[in-house]
Amino acid sequence: xxxxxxxxxxxxxxxxxxxEEAAAEYETVRISFANEEQRKPEYLAINPKGRVPAMVTDxxxxxxxxxxxxxxxxxxxxxxxxxxxxxxxxxxxQAFNSYLCSxxxxxxxxxxxxxxxxxxxxAIAEMKRKVPESVGACFDxxxxxxxxxxxxxxxxxTICDPYLFTLAxxxxxxxxxxxxxxxxxxxxxxxxERATVRKAIAEESA
Amino acid sequence: xxxxxxxxxxxxxxxxxxxEEAAAEYETVRISFANEEQRKPEYLAINPKGRVPAMVTDxxxxxxxxxxxxxxxxxxxxxxxxxxxxxxxxxxxQAFNSYLCSxxxxxxxxxxxxxxxxxxxxAIAEMKRKVPESVGACFDxxxxxxxxxxxxxxxxxTICDPYLFTLAxxxxxxxxxxxxxxxxxxxxxxxxERATVRKAIAEESA
Numbered sequence: 001x002x003x004x005x006x007x008x009x010x011x012x013x014x015x016x017x018x019x020e021e022a023a024a025e026y027e028t029v030r031i032s033f034a035n036e037e038q039r040k041p042e043y044l045a046i047n048p049k050g051r052v053p054a055m056v057t058d059x060x061x062x063x064x065x066x067x068x069x070x071x072x073x074x075x076x077x078x079x080x081x082x083x084x085x086x087x088x089x090x091x092x093x094q095a096f097n098s099y100l101c102s103x104x105x106x107x108x109x110x111x112x113x114x115x116x117x118x119x120x121x122x123a124i125a126e127m128k129r130k131v132p133e134s135v136g137a138c139f140d141x142x143x144x145x146x147x148x149x150x151x152x153x154x155x156x157x158t159i160c161d162p163y164l165f166t167l168a169x170x171x172x173x174x175x176x177x178x179x180x181x182x183x184x185x186x187x188x189x190x191x192x193e194r195a196t197v198r199k200a201i202a203e204e205s206a
Numbered sequence: 207x208x209x210x211x212x213x214x215x216x217x218x219x220x221x222x223x224x225x226e227e228a229a230a231e232y233e234t235v236r237i238s239f240a241n242e243e244q245r246k247p248e249y250l251a252i253n254p255k256g257r258v259p260a261m262v263t264d265x266x267x268x269x270x271x272x273x274x275x276x277x278x279x280x281x282x283x284x285x286x287x288x289x290x291x292x293x294x295x296x297x298x299x300q301a302f303n304s305y306l307c308s309x310x311x312x313x314x315x316x317x318x319x320x321x322x323x324x325x326x327x328x329a330i331a332e333m334k335r336k337v338p339e340s341v342g343a344c345f346d347x348x349x350x351x352x353x354x355x356x357x358x359x360x361x362x363x364t365i366c367d368p369y370l371f372t373l374a375x376x377x378x379x380x381x382x383x384x385x386x387x388x389x390x391x392x393x394x395x396x397x398x399e400r401a402t403v404r405k406a407i408a409e410e411s412a
Contacts (some may be wrong), residue, residue: 001210004391015250038275048347048350048351049305049309049347059294060294060298062294062298062301063301063305064213064298064300064301064304064305064308065304066272066300066304067298067301067303068296068297068301068302070296070300071293071294071296071297072294073285074293074296074297075293086277087277087280087281088263088265088268088277088281090276090277090280090411091268091273091277092266092268092273093233093275093282094270094272094276094277094300095261095268095270095273095274096274097257097269097273098271098272098304098307098308099269099270101307102304102307102308102312103255105308105346106312107219107322107323113352116313116331117316117323117333117336117338117340118316118329118333118335118336118387119311119332119335119336120329120332121334121380122328122329122332123324123326123329123332125322126296126324126328126329127329128322129324129325130323130324130325132286134322134323141255144254145254165215171275193332
């Protein structure tokens with residue numbers, strides 16, 4: 001059975017929702033960032049990066065949200081979470097998720113995880129100051145050029161949707177006004193009504 | 207025919223090498239960062255992110271290196287550039303490439319592209335100062351935990367290999383001593399002997 005290691009309010013929620021959408025048999029294990037469990041030897045044996053998410057499968061351990069989402073889509077093809085038979089459409093899905101991972105999430109991370117890239121406290125404060133602008137620019141591009149609607153890829157619901165929803169949840173905390181982005185906001189509210197999303201959030205909030 | 211937009215000394219080299227490995231029919235278009243061509247309307251019509259690489263295919267335009275590499279592997283299956291028939295092994299390939307994209311490349315980008323995340327010149331200087339440490343920590347993890355050898359995934363050559371090679375080329379510029387990482391250095395020297403790699407580099411250097 002799949003075991004998903006997650007922490008609350010992290011990008012692990014995307015894979016959690018995708019497992020629900022896939023009707024996968026899985027269990028979750030919560031890692032406490034407050035207790036720094038992600039840096040303890042027990043967890044580093046699972047994920048030496050000391051980050052979440054990590055997913056233990058029958059074949060081994062996976063990390064990195066875009067890879068985990070693609071794995072879920074390919075392992076549960078009946079759930080139709082990606083256009084698996086068309087390399088171009090599948091690549092479009094992956095390109096969207098890669099942008100979320102390497103640009104949107106990274107812009108956001110400069111608010112809370114600036115120590116990854118700088119030591120000086122004044123420089124960390126300067127990083128935090130620009131987060132509303134840099135994260136806002138990402139959502140502006142998503143709104144204008146990437147989100148086709150009603151779902152990210154248009155009429156088909158894919159593994160892009162839980163991932164966008166997860167990162168869009170961070171907008172207010174990042175000082176970005178969601179009302180600037182009506183398509184993203186509409187996507188977010190439709191996502192939050194899905195039973196799969198409610199179930200994943202309820203479990204993580206319990 | 208595939209058209210690859212690249213700039214010299216960028217991660218576009220990974221896709222360029224992969225196209226060579228796939229024996230794909232393709233052409234390349236060089237974008238000059240010195241002339242800021244990536245921000246001109248002609249290029250923004252191709253890639254609104256204003257970044258390289260971008261790849262024009264018969265079906266549309268793709269961006270994001272991990273997605274482009276997976277597309278090349280899936281579009282030219284006879285080149286056997288990824289374990290396409292095994293969702294777990296394919297996810298391992300993708301997880302490695304996602305780490306390069308979202309963590310290694312991002313750590314490196316704090317040397318030259320700090321303005322993405324901060325405005326203050328002193329903070330940009332502080333970012334540059336930590337790059338040898340943060341990039342070095344990434345290669346330390348790759349050396350100890352990720353690179354199986356002789357290729358990234360072990361005995362099979364995959365789309366992970368040109369991508370690792372491309373980012374490892376930046377180590378000296380980032381102030382990281384390659385001799386700390388014998389497996390990565392061995393991988394790099396074996397990669398640089400491949401005819402496909404020589405051809406791609408020669409074309410970009412011409």
